[in-house]
Amino acid sequence: MSAATAAAAPLVSATDIVQEYLQPDGKMLRVLDGVSLAFERPSINMLLGPSGCGKSTLLRMLGGVRPWNVTTPTSGAVQIDGQPCTGPHPDTVMVFQSYANRPDLTVRENVLYPFRFAEWRRRVPAAEAAQRVDAMLDEVGLADKRDLYPSQLSGGQNQRVALARSLVLRPRVLLMDEPFGALDAQTRTAMQTLLIKLHAAHPCVVVFVTHDVTEALLVGDRVTVLSTQPARIIDDFAIGEPKPRTQGWLSGDHARSLHERVVAHLRASGARGNVRVSV
């Protein structure tokens, strides 16, 4: 592929994605039904939809993660820089709700962990890795917790460790699967603010899955709304309001109309009680 073609390609794209899963009764369950999305510039992109609609399926696919024994996608294509994405990509990192921190490693060792792998040892010299980790621990506010173990941390602090471990790799694409979903409302708000700050310092394409409309409006530069299963895109809009966004903005006319529009779309698509509409 020529340099000109590569430059024109979106950083990440999903085209006409269909995903079906074989059910125990032998029937096929269609989860994603013709989803197309492209992300080009550093921005925070919210994928909003009801529980069970297929958000994690789509996010894992963007990260090149293949479920065992399932053809993914059933049809359609995921590309990174215009190239087919068929497995995990070194510029793409995922963050999960469950943190995925190792209980036997300290905070600092957890953040340093990816540099144990050959690919990352090759890419980043050990001294630079150590430097990045210490700077990142400062940025996420965990410098004084560096020698503690995950069991000695709160949920929010554990998620800071996971975020730090992702960002030390300087990913071009950061995929986040309901990362703050298990946190209490106050901690979730603090983490949203932290993510906005970290993203300004380390711009990349963030694709952030949530079923919380308020979270989507507070954090997103763009919000893509998925219908109930099988998921299709039922709304997709940009939000230009500068961040961090205030409670005043959130309760103002613009945010309220966006909120009502999203909820109306979700209700029309059949979503019932599984969309959280406020923090």
Ligand SMILES: Nc1ncnc2c1ncn2[C@@H]1O[C@H](COP(=O)(O)OP(=O)(O)O)[C@@H](O)[C@H]1O
């Ligand atoms: N590997 C799999 N095999 C079979 N069914 C699956 C698999 N992964 C997900 N599903 C089903 O696909 C649907 C969507 O799941 P998921 O993508 O996790 O939704 P969400 O993240 O929006 O809650 C669910 O009905 C789930 O049971």
Ligand SMILES: [Mg+2]
């Ligand atoms: Mg999910």
